[in-house]
Amino acid sequence: MNYATQMEAARKGIFTKQMEEVLREETVSKEFLMAEMAAGRIVIPANKKHKNIVGKAVGNGLKTKVNVNLGVSEDECNNHLELEKVRTAIDMKADAIMDLSIYGDTKNFRKKLVEMSPVMLGTVPMYDAVAKYGKDIGRMTVEDLFEVVVEHCEDGIDFLTIHAGLNLECVKRIQNNPRLTHIVSRGGSILYEWMLINKKENPFYEHFDRLLDICREYDVTLSLGDGLRPGSLKDATDAPQIQELLILGELTKEAWKKDVQVMIEGPGHVPFNEIAGNMMLEKKLCHGAPFYILGPLVTDIAPGYDHITSAIGGTLAATHGADFLCYVTPAEHLRLPDLQDMKEGIIASRIAAHAADIANGVKGAIDWDHEMSKARGELNWERMFELAIDPEKAREYRKSSSPENEEVCTMCGDLCPIKRGKDLKEA
Incomplete structure (x- = not known):
């Protein structure tokens, strides 16, 4: 039997090579894994073009996974160092790597990353569109943006962060509800600027079916980005954040109709006492889709120690439904992380994930x-x-x-x- 995506395979009762690999490290049954994948509550990001990937699953009932961000900027453009970070992240048992490069020969770096990495890989095409075209943000066209999406899929990237939920309705929310730190998502701020300049709808929202067709062709998982995530405790759980989450829930159902796997990205900076509520809202509004979170950071006052503020929030979040922790390093808010920053961030996030697995009663964790x-x-x-x-x-x-x-x-x-x-x- 043929299948386009891991989700479609699960729905057809096809047990894939990647599912088999997942069960080597998870303690759930084959039947549970396939049922939860069919329902969208577990995903296995695995692009058909990423030939050396070893299947990892994210979602309900599984071990909490950890992602590592890396990539170059205009001020710090050392691809050799970033590739060393890749090797180190794999050695330190990171479950995923995201390339957030915004400058230089991003395509060549991305291809090397795919060749050397057995772990799942993610990118944010919107960043690369700015690096690739070198245009003013407002002059980028819809075709420009989708061309980059296809390129990343063709290169073998397993999951794409796309801020499809930040539509014109969300723009009204952010304008009518002033924030202390406005928009802190880089991808979200780029799209916000594009919409304001062009007075048009977010292309990824308006042409979401086109995006789904591309993801289905390559079996790329959509990581629906939180362009309006809070960047400070004061902005947590506000109207713009929740408005976007509502839209992401609607888009999730559309993706599932085409057997496209989906993760939802989440906050951000959140007071400790609001974390459980945030997790409940995501699971409820986004129908149990896996939740991929940055932190959340539980205080704003600790630059240089935000791997700790993040680990505190990450543990609590993962005990209330978060499935995937994006690491935070001591360099957060301060600079591009170096190799030592990355190591400290990985360890802090892995501790948070493991502590949550114990609390969640994941079989064998303790x-x-x-x-x-x-x-x-x-x-x-x-x-x-x-x-x-x-x-x-x-x-x-x-x-x-x-x-x-x-x-x-x-x-x-x-x-x-x-x-x-x-x-x-x-x-």
């Missing part, structure tokens, strides 16, 4: 923690390093402060309660 506790109880340092989420850093800390008795650490020394308990048992 076993990792039990293994670590067993190694600690035995003062088995080598096993602790093997189990650590960042073995390199754990080894460095241990090595930097050597105790007189190698069995313990320099925190407690001879008063180590675990050692003394072991000695008492053995006496």
